[in-house]
Amino acid sequence: MRFRHYKQQIMVPFIAYITVLVIGLASGTNNFCPADGGSTYIFTVKLNINRTGHRIVSVNMEHETPFRIENNNETGLYITHSSTTCGKKERIELSTTAVIFEHLRPKRPDYEFFPGVGYYKLHTWGRTWDDARATCLEEGGHLLVINSEEEADVVRKFFSRNPSFNNVNDPLYGAYIGVTDRDEEGKFVTVTGQLLEDTGYTNWEVGEPKSDRGQNYVAVESHARMHDINNGKKMGFFCEIE
Template sequence: MSVVFDRKAGEIGGDGWNLMDTQERSKCSGRSRGLVWYIGTAACLGLLYLLLLVVILSYVVNNDKATSPQGTDQLQFFTLGQTECENLTLQWIQLQKRYNKLSESTQQLQTMFSSKNAELDAIRDERDQLKMDTRNLTKEMENLTLQGIQLQKRYNKLSESTQQLQTMFSSKNAELDAIRDERDQLKMDTRNLTKEMELLQSRFNTVVTMRDELQEEVKRLNLNRTEKLCPDDWKKYNNKCYYVSAQRVSKSWDKSKKDCEDRGAHLAIINSRDEQDFVSKFYDRTWIGLSDKDLEGHWKWVDGTDLVGDGYWQEGEPNNDRNIEHCAEVSRKGGGWNDMPCSERLSWVCNLPL
């Protein structure tokens, strides 16, 4: 391998310096080029050290011959070699500096290369992810396309249905307008009929009032014509006249019965709860026209009719205490009838049917 060293440029060239052909160098990165420079620099330094060693050996061998004419030539050669060696040393120092710079550049390039590789890996991962996303998006787009076709079909059907509904709506609107017109007419007729009805109702009320007044007048006239009045000091109740004995006046049952007969009436005959309440409200104890004097336990009214039903006896009555209780009284405190001795002196009530 031939080597040519340019002192001015401080560069090394040669046909054998390019350890890699042009096609291979074009394929390599900055790291390969730095490696070539490193190998070339190392070879140059080896040659320099070899040359220096040869010069030193020549100087030692020919030291004794320095005084001869040949020694003078050798001294010149040695001086030339020393100068050349100094130049080579300076160039070696420069090459060392360049080597250091190249080493730093190589490290920087190595770091950048690693960083770029990491970025490249990240980009590749991102590319793969984008490819996967693209495939997924493609599938989604295809699905959306199919859905869009289906939606379009549905939209077309809905459009047809909408048109039909619009037609029906227009028809119904026309019918609704007709119904509204008819409703308005009916409202107007109703208002008119309401006014007429109110007028007729007012007339009817007037007629009813007049009729009621006439009926009351007729009843009053009929009552004056047919009504029977009770005697003085008698009380009228349910179409009967009642005579109530005076206060602090009392008689036996037989004398009370005779007093009623003398007045053209009889001791009170009670046929209802209302009559029972009416007769008992005057005195606490009052004779009524009921007895079993003819046959014990067979109670009869003074008009000869039998007692129908259970009557309105108090609880436990009649009991015919001591076998002398054969006449009936009304006890307001007891709330019903009670059998008593007929000789007992009590108030009495007579009644007379109208």
């Protein structure tokens, strides 16, 4: 499920008031019976938003716990429960108040958010593949692993802006991504440990990859097609934060 991304780091309070009336039917009088006490429950709802804008919710219920919000990290669903018996009819009333605070992920100002996909950055200053990988890790992400056509479209959009590359050996081959076969020739593995064929995206340029032990790293060009690149070349590179 996808949700709207908020551009600023803010706290969004969401408060819902719900009243539910449940009546257990049996023979007896229809007269209204006043509540004569009841029990209190609390549902604790923990809500996190990950780096791709998805919400992750966990819920816990406790019985007869006083409701309180001790700090901005506490979220709850407060339920009061009362029941009465008139003759042989039991009346149960639940009154519910939900209070949810959403803490939204701060966005790195140098990464661009693509809704429903993630955060990405194209580095235009050329580095070797290993240096590019280290740079992405320092920024809290990793070299891009393309898992879908949506992510391939991210690559195409960056290139459509005609970026200017510097300190590169061959700008025609685009920018490095997180795929290599340096451990075993022809066995392409991502920086996240996946086999390339398991990523969902294997769009090679015609004639690629080459069976060449001197070409162990993968780059993508403007149409998001992949090439294996000579070792040691300095290229631009894509980073992503998940």
